[in-house]
Amino acid sequence: MLKAQETVLEIDLKALKHNFEYLKSKLQPETKFLAVVKAFAYGSDAQKIAKYLQDLDVDYFAVAYANEGITLRKAGITKPILVLHTLAINFDVIIENCLEPNLYNAKILNEFIAFASSEKQNEYPVHIKFNTGLNRLGFWENDLEYVVSKVTATSVVKVKSLFSHLAASEDLNERDFTLNQINSFKAIAENFEAEIGYMPFLHMSNTSGILNYPEAHFDMVRSGIGLYGFGNSEKESAHLKPVASLKTVISQIHKIKKGESVGYNRAYKSDRLITKTATLPLGHADGISRIYGNGKGFVTINGQKASIIGNVCMDMIMVNITDIDCKEGDEVIVFDGNTITAETLADSANTISYELITSISQRVKRTFINY
Template sequence: MPKARETVLEIDLNALEHNYRYLRSKVDQTVKMMAVVKAFGYGSDVVAIAKKLTGLGVDYLAVAYTSEGVSLRKAGIELPIMVLHPQSYNFEEIINNCLEPSLYSEFVLKEFIATAKKLKQKHYPVHIKFNTGLNRLGFSEKETGTLKELLTGTDAVKAASFFSHLAASEDWKEREFTLEQIYTFKRIASQLVDALGYRPLLHICNTSGILNYPEAAFDMVRTGIGLYGFGNEQQEDQRLQPIGTLKTIISQIHELQKGDSVGYNRAFIASKPTKTATLPIGHADGINRQYGNGRAGVIVNGNYAPIIGNVCMDMLMIDITGIECEEGDEVIIFGGPQHATAFAEKGNTISYELITGISQRVKRVIVEK
């Protein structure tokens, strides 16, 4: 790859393909795969990601909100798309764009049935979510009777799938809790399948579920973070390939004398002669203040350079004392020699927050050999 000449997020579609094929290999080939592409494809480029996954043969896409699904339709994506957290206000838009809602409460199910009837729909595909322990969204087991009545009492909608979400599938200390979630889901789904007289797709496994509980793959699995190169534990991180590399350049180099300060609030004061570089990236781009004042660093010509002082909105400063470099040289924030998980941990957070927080003003560059 040519060296960066501005702040860019490089997105490697070959790495995406590697991750997809690796995760696909963990479950039986008859099991369908749903790719979660919410939040701009976990902070990458959702259209490029969706098109690549379509070509790889993924069965479903999932987004968080209606607007995300609509943007994919406008980009020409024709795969089935599930909306994980729809609001009743958007139900007509969902139907008009052939999106498939996750319905998680009596209120939203009734509202969607009413909208589907109004738009003269028949057997419109919906996904019914059960709360088996995460306690965010979903029908409880005690609501199974109500759910039966609503689903059997109309032909406006038809359950395309029943699903739930594992709370701690990456944590072996919570194995008993996870197994109880899987058992509860199986019990609820069995009751409803008997009542409906047909079997929707069943799915509960997320990325860590695929890796740690492949026996619970059922009919379909969902993967989000794994596609982007993160396995929630070091061993799996080594088998996956992060798709994103965040790069920038050196804008200016300064020679500081002892006692000189850097940045707002004089947060860094040189204790000796120090060489610094200013980079055109800041907290408005997703590299937040928590990474400043020596907590995290970047890679300059193969060398680690700590971030010094407070991160600014559009800039941050690094200590390059002893590093051979020039203005205009490439700098790697994360990716390549510095795993995003390692960078995130220095800011006391997780890779999810870091990669999804990269601002849309950062230019995306697609890499595919």
């Protein structure tokens, strides 16, 4: 494995395969698997990740917005793609690219039916989301009769799936709440089938639902963060392998005298006779936000932690290397798939791995290993 000579996000496809196979091992053979590849596949590379997963025979993909689905189609993805947050302005490109919209309220349902009718569509596949407790998107249970009346009154669309989203499946202290969500969704599905005359396939489980609630696997599960190596608990994360490693190099080393400052607003002032600092070529424009500055975050150089000092700059961070034997040009690990994971770094600033990995800028070079 080559040492980094610039800031690079290294993506391990063997780790991705391991995670996919581990999560699949939790399912019944007939249960479909949907890979969530929104937000550039959680900050990695949506096109290459999706193509690799398609070769592994994943059943479905999901994106947040239509433009993400268009990118996948242009990359050669032929599997079904669910658009989780459908917006009316994108109806034309959704149909043009054979994407499958989530219809989550009366406005979007009626407008899509009208648009699909104007495009002379027949049984266009749509997905209906019901809100069972996350209170983000979705019809309420008492909207069921209304939804049924709309979709049975036309042949323009056909409901391919019903789905919902678990709000706290990673938190076993919220088990009662989660079980209530699952039971509510079951009741919605049963009533929907009775009214409409057929049963769309059902899905509700996210990564933690896959791991903690087998009774909620239904016909398909959806995994995002688990595919990228995080299980939302120490126990489950131990079975997974982080896919991405963020590496950089030391650009310059400075010796700072006592009382001298480092960075904008003089946020760090040396209290030692000599403080040695290293400047690294990444900053908040690359996804290492200002919350990691002033000693909260750290990097690893030659196996030792170097805390981030001063304010994070747009393109650079400075770290304290006073007690580290290193030189300009040495590799720096920001996070990796071993001991210093994205979760570890995120914890240092009281945030979560999701936020850190999805923030990695597209200007950071991506490289791939273990095809």
